[in-house]
Amino acid sequence: xxxxxxxxxxxxxxxxxxxxxxxxxxxxxxxxxxxxxxxxxxxxxxxxxxxxxxxxxxxxxxxxxxxxxxxxxxxxxxxxxxxxxxxxxxxxxxxxxxxxxxxxxxxxxxxxxxxxxxxxxxxxxxxxxxxxxxxxxxxxxxxxxxxxxxxxxxxxxxxxxxxxxxxxxxxxxxxxxxxxxxxxxxxxxxxxxxxxxxxxxxxxxxxxxxxxxxxxxxxxxxxx
Numbered sequence: 001x002x003x004x005x006x007x008x009x010x011x012x013x014x015x016x017x018x019x020x021x022x023x024x025x026x027x028x029x030x031x032x033x034x035x036x037x038x039x040x041x042x043x044x045x046x047x048x049x050x051x052x053x054x055x056x057x058x059x060x061x062x063x064x065x066x067x068x069x070x071x072x073x074x075x076x077x078x079x080x081x082x083x084x085x086x087x088x089x090x091x092x093x094x095x096x097x098x099x100x101x102x103x104x105x106x107x108x109x110x111x112x113x114x115x116x117x118x119x120x121x122x123x124x125x126x127x128x129x130x131x132x133x134x135x136x137x138x139x140x141x142x143x144x145x146x147x148x149x150x151x152x153x154x155x156x157x158x159x160x161x162x163x164x165x166x167x168x169x170x171x172x173x174x175x176x177x178x179x180x181x182x183x184x185x186x187x188x189x190x191x192x193x194x195x196x197x198x199x200x201x202x203x204x205x206x207x208x209x210x211x212x213x214x215x216x217x218x219x220x221x222x223x224x
Contacts, residue, residue: 010153013033013157017163017164018160021168022168023056023168027057030042030058031058039146040112041134041136042132042133042134043058043059043133044057044132044162045133046130066107075098078117079131081094082131083121088121088155089118090118091116092116114138115137116136116143117133118134118151119134120133122162125166130158130165132154
């Protein structure tokens with residue numbers, strides 16, 4: 001399958017993130033990591049308490065557009081599950097039992113989402129919430145070996161991506177306010193995502209690179 005057990009140029013990747021001067025550089029870095037690890041997709045996505053968002057990654061733009069148009073943010077077990085957690089989570093450990101979640105899963109598979117996934121929730125200043133996700137199509141044993149071997153590096157990358165995004169876009173950090181409820185965060189985020197639906201796919205590169213997505217769901221191995 002070609003999974004790499006570790007990124008030999010780990011320090012170089014972190015150095016690139018620390019030295020990045022534009023958000024577009026995050027896209028090229030995440031593409032490189034995706035290819036280097038030989039996984040199907042890798043995505044970083046943030047949401048602030050005031051509804052602002054930013055995404056980079058390799059999801060198919062058709063899936064990104066459909067995700068936004070269908071309002072999947074409301075039912076995505078990955079987003080819901082990670083919002084309630086502080087530690088990395090394998091998609092198989094999330095709740096896919098509901099009818100809406102299963103339909104979402106099937107739609108995601110039909111749009112090229114892998115059957116395995118690993119998402120790292122990140123929390124920043126003033127209600128900022130972000131996810132760093134790696135997904136692939138393979139069997140459970142292969143995926144378990146991959147995540148066990150690379151978990152620490154993936155967590156490190158997740159936080160460096162978030163740190164870089166915050167540094168490059170300081171205006172995205174809202175002034176301190178009263179914390180919003182999860183429902184308020186969802187409502188404001190959906191309003192922002194609706195305006196972004198036609199903007200993200202334009203960021204995508206050639207070779208069917210996919211960007212600006214929110215973390216999504218997998219296939220046959222997702223359920224408990």
